[in-house]
Each structure stands twice: as C-alpha cells, then as structure tokens.
Amino acid sequence: MREIEYRGWDSHNKRWVYGLLLMDAKGHYRIQYDPRRFSVIVDPDSIGEYTGIKDENDKKIYEGDTCEVVKMYPTYGKYFQTDDAYSAERIICVCSFIDGAFRIRRKYLNRRGEEKFEEGSIKKCKVIGNIYENPELLKTE
The missing domain is CATH 2.30.30 (SH3 type barrels.)
Known part of the structure; x- marks a missing residue:
C-alpha cells in the first residue's frame, strides 16, 4: 500500500x-x-498529493511538481532497429492526476497538452521545481 x-x-x-x-x-x-x-x-x-514515486535523488514527487525527464527514442536504420540505436531527449514535464492516474505531461507539446510515454521510455526523472513556485520552468521560447 x-x-x-x-x-x-x-x-x-x-x-x-x-x-x-x-x-x-x-x-x-x-x-x-x-x-x-x-x-x-x-x-x-x-494542494498536491504524493504520487508514491520518488525521483532519481530519492525526492518524493507530488502532483504539481515540475520534473526533468530523459526520454529514450528508438532510432531506426534503413529497415530495422539496431540494439543500441536510441537517442535521448531531455524534456520538462508536470506531474498531474489525469483519468484516475498520476501522469507526467508537458503543456506545450500538442493541442491536448499531453505526452504519451511508452513503458520503459523514461530513463531518468528529477524534480526541479513546482508549478506554484517556478512557473517560468514551463514557458516556451
């Protein structure tokens, strides 16, 4: 529990x-x-609820926290994916409670503002602030 x-x-x-x-x-x-x-x-x-998850520094992640995550994408060759062919992207996300589950999302990605993360695609997650004290972390250029 x-x-x-x-x-x-x-x-x-x-x-x-x-x-x-x-x-x-x-x-x-x-x-x-x-x-x-x-x-x-x-x-x-x-007010934010604790998600039950900690980041890579063992810090509790709460609803409303801003996190920096590293997402891994498969890189494909001409016809197939090779074993070590991955590229990484650092993105800033917000922890939210959506549809009965805690999820991370970035507001400026698409019109719905959601990022779909496949299982195992997140390699690192670090809390870098929250939407109340650090709203500037979510601004785009």
Whole structure:
C-alpha cells in the first residue's frame, strides 16, 4: 500500500507543509502536519498529493511538481532497429492526476497538452521545481 500524503503552501509562514488533508467547519483546507493535532490553513490551489514515486535523488514527487525527464527514442536504420540505436531527449514535464492516474505531461507539446510515454521510455526523472513556485520552468521560447 502506498503512503498517502499531501503538500500545501502555508502562506502565513511562507513554507510547504506535508501531512493529511482536512477541511475545517469554515470550508478552509488544512494540512495536519503533526499526528497529535497541529494543522495549518493552506492555499487550495497549491494542494498536491504524493504520487508514491520518488525521483532519481530519492525526492518524493507530488502532483504539481515540475520534473526533468530523459526520454529514450528508438532510432531506426534503413529497415530495422539496431540494439543500441536510441537517442535521448531531455524534456520538462508536470506531474498531474489525469483519468484516475498520476501522469507526467508537458503543456506545450500538442493541442491536448499531453505526452504519451511508452513503458520503459523514461530513463531518468528529477524534480526541479513546482508549478506554484517556478512557473517560468514551463514557458516556451
């Protein structure tokens, strides 16, 4: 069973808090970061669920994280693919919850904004920021 954890931005103390997601009687979203009872109100737009996956540096990947991934593409010869014929591309993606699953996507790739990744095509994944603190990572030239 995977660990259930949420992350949210505590705008009062200007920090990320991690823990259980709650809603109080006034409709505010809170993160309970201490098992005894301590919780703080968080910005609802910043809330992200832990995916259950860690990056290559053992850092937890949350919904809304911006990741740099290395995608491998097969390189074909004239008529067939050779064993070591792969080329790599570094791309910036965002972790999102789409159609009941955590997926990584890049907004500027196509009209739907989704990248299709075949199993085994991602060789490296590193968290480099998130869409709340680092929106400039998603800008195209």
